[in-house]
Amino acid sequence: MKRIIALFLCMIMLVPINVGAQVISEEEVDYSPLPVVGEIEAGVPLNNVKSAVLIDSDSGKLLFSENSDERLPPASITKIMSLILVMEAIENGQFTYETVLTCSDTAAKLGGSQIWLEPGEQMTVNDLLKAVAIVSANDATVLLAEAVAGSEEGFVVLMNSKAKSLGMNNTNFMNATGLDAENHYSTAYDVALMSKELLKHKKITEYTTVWMDTLRGGQSQLVSTNKLVRFYKGCTGLKTGTTADAGYCLSASASRDGLNLVAVVMGADTSPNRFSACQKLLNFGFANYCNKEIKTDENLPETVPVKKGTKKSVTVQKSENYYALIKKNQKDKIKTEVNLPEYVTAPVKKGDKIGEIRILCDGEEIGVLPINANESVYGINIWRSFAILLKYLLTP
Template sequence: MYSPCLGPILANGGDPGAPYSEFSPATAPLAVPVTAATGPKTSEPRLAITAPSAILIEATSGRVLYEKDAHAKRPPASITKIMTMLLAMEAIQQGKIKLEDKVIASERASLQGGSQIWLEVGEEMSLADLLKAIAVVSANDASVAVAEHIAGAEEIFVDMMNRRAAELGMKDTHFVNATGLPAPGHLTSAYDIAVMSRELVKHPKVHEWFTIWIDYLRSGKNILVNTNRLIKDYKGCDGLKTGYTEEAGYCLAATASRDGLRLIAVVLGLPDSKVRFQETAKLLDYGFRYFVGVPVAKRDQVITE
């Protein structure tokens, strides 16, 4: 079998923007790329991104293709929920919980405010529907309900979030809640968001939720409309999460796949919702234009004609 790695497509060895690097082995155990230039295309000026913090990576290898203040610690708003969903998917994979589980909403979950699906105290909803609500409309009440279902209490779940972040090498990150609602000390970086996004996209099921544009809950009584417009406006986009608070600004972590190449782009701290989508699309365009997935044989693989 073959695993993709990156070959930059650069004219005359041109500089595509900020120097690219790789995740450390602790952060990305699969990051053992063999780089191969595949020949020049057209040259392009240095990529200009206005977001205070931004990053573009290739998902399989973890190679960083562009970065701008990628380790600056910033409030991530609802992008936090990438970690919430990651822990849920890993718990499902480990057999600890099931998508069919019925989750009973607590008072704490019902009182979250912000983006929500208006869970009532004692209301029962499947774990699958709660995760869908998190993915599509960034529901805070659903996030807390999922956290409590997994760990018994949001505080215990937050400890799990921070432990998982440490395991992934997310050195810029400290979580305080499962939602991303404003809280002192709740910080991460564009780099760390890319790291946890890279883990989440290893779970194919999440893309079924992230690519929903419009759906319903409660037997059609409540409509869900996706907060990520790139799902319908950008070819190959199948995730991930928007975020906004006054302190965080407009944020987005997005992923798209074309011709076997999956990219993850993160922008943080923008002043306008429309601009975050434009900036993210610019990053993805850059990646797909200047890089291509190259098949590389695995160690000890016998190559035949």
């Protein structure tokens, strides 16, 4: 009996416990694994969500859409735009990841999800980004917004300006956090557009892929509510959101075998349903699409004839291989078509477009690449003609 008790005590000691840590999360965390789900079926709507969309995050190509232009409250997936502006500010040198910010009274008074910042408390931009990306902290979001624009109101102006530049035509922000507010809305498609933009900042996934972390020297434990980060292969984030008006929202990004996808669900009736819906969308994308590398210079001639030039031909730049998003069952239906004139007329400058390569999939054009001159060829005039003749006469 003593041996059994001793063994039990040893097992308890092996479990890491931070007794003093305050667990912070946007909502109650569900630690259970994701249920096994399939993929969406053609013509069959997703259950228990108001809108959904799936895009390729490299090309922006729309792969699935269900009410994706319906204006809805976005909840905390609003913070995707906030993160875009913060990352831009860092990259533009406005501040660094190690810059220490001091919490304002305004930021400290915010409700909803937070890390309980106190007025005057100091925290690095790096830790504040953790708080926003992992637990959707409203106080951290507003503190960062104030650092970028001086106030949350000024930051919202930047948010809406950026939204317009991204083509988010059905979005209007009233705050930086996503707390329910009149005239604060977006759509699944617009959220996908800003998710695509955020993922251009490669470092952001160092924050959005984190399941658990700590702040304040381990005194505050952060736990993500995005179960896909922990359980879905290739998940790179991105952001959950929940409010009374919005219901359960999720922008989920994932990468496999060179294919990068963003799935967005808005207005789900439960948290499990938003994860299941995004799983189905991502599974559909990975099961049916791929990024195929296409060799574009196989039929490309080395030179093109030149008329009225100091050279009889101009060399052609080697074309880079092209990556195209196609359906997996179309892999063998890719063709390239080289379009070049019989000749070009001098003068020709290096880099000038002299033709194009059309990329076709099952007869449909999916891409066009320019064919450029790899050198300059001068046009003939009386002085160049004389120089050429003289060189010819003097050459033994």
